Amino acid sequence: MTIKHEVPSYLTQHGIGPWGDYLEQIDRVTPYLGNLARWVETMKRPKRMLIVDVPIERDDGTIAHFEGYRVQHNTSRGPGKGGVRFHQDVTLSEVMALSAWMTVKNAAVNVPYGGAKGGIRVDPKTLSQGELQRMTRRYTSEIGIIIGPNKDIPAPDVNTNEQIMAWMMDTYSMNQGSTASGVVTGKPISLGGSLGRREATGRGVFVVGCEAAVKRGLNIHGAKVAVQGFGNVGGIAARLFAEAGAKVVAVQDHISTVMRSSGLDVAALQAHVNETGSVAGFRGGEEVSDRAQFWAVDCDILVPAALEQQITVENAPTIRAKIILEGANGPTSPAADDILHEKGVLVVPDVIANAGGVTVSYFEWVQDFSSFFWTEDEINLRLTRIMREAFTAVWQLAEEKKVSLRTAAFIVACTRVLQAREMRGLYP
Ligand code: GLU
16 A cells, blocks of 8 residues: 655745745755665755744734744754744745755754744834834744754844844743843843854855855955845945955845945945945945846856845846855755856855854854853854865865755755764654
8 A cells, every 4th residue: 555645735835935946955965865865855844833923012002913933944963043034025934944944054064953943924114112022022932932042042134133132032031030041142242142243144255255266266355246135244244355355346235226336335335224224325336226237247256145036047147246155045046056057157055155143153052051252253263264164075075076066065964964864763
């Protein structure tokens, strides 16, 4: 008798959305996994998914409900780990993909975590500070049954920051009856946060960018860089590239695009963004209304550092960059990946390029457990070493197997995850 292998509908979204992109990436790596391919279905099924209702009382006395999620994709190598996103487009399937990319990322840079992610479907700009705090606390309380310093450790992601991590830490601690600083990372320094954490993702992008430039014979000094997203990742990466002598020729955010072929003044742009919330209206460059022009800009290095599914079959053929550094998670669709590969564009995948954030989150978690804090120099040195080593290992494997850096990174990561899976064995 054959047993019918029913796959729940939410798991079969090949070709649809970020989860569809992720499934395609797993299919591409499977032929390289040898005997471990027997376990590959593990990668396609999140271990645990929680959907929660998050009700709050608005300032005007009405009641609003938001949908919240926490997905623990895999815990074979350690506790779940990954950020929390507040965005109006968050869906369960997006959080599934983001949690799965955390599993791959944590294994690719070899930090001892599984992968997880959370989010609330909300535009936080529509909330007052009080409402934001109440929503964050209620969400934390609702997911409190599955998070914890040894279970699953949230962190910042799109539209979440140190203040939100402080509220999450406090809410969890209040429910537990004692202060548990290790329950989240990306906290303020005064609450057990780590020096260098805020800049870590952007710094990691810069570090692997320098490595990739060496491989491509490109001098960072004078190189032309274009950045999509000017938040915690894109803004810091742009600053570090500019400080190293590169010219930041284009920046795009959710509202506008500014360009200057001789290089934008990144510090002035950052000051403008801090004041107005967007690059729109910045006087030190030309504002371009056609968003598609950003992708076709004359540049050497392109840094998508905003959201998923930005580089598509439509704009990939127009890209002129030699190197793409994925500061965002999942910015490139598999079909666009193929086009870039054909064109000889070097794509440093998200699971390596943006792993600096979770790497310093790991340092923060270790510091909290030992109650012993490191200097910023120590943190940046260790971060740089881990990023370089991960990049080099993936580069060598890509050469050896004649595959893209993404497939090589997935080979390294899936092998680590599935070896752990196999060694632990199935329970019961
Ligand atoms: N949200 C970040 C990411 O996508 C950081 C996650 C973390 O530090 O746990 O990698």
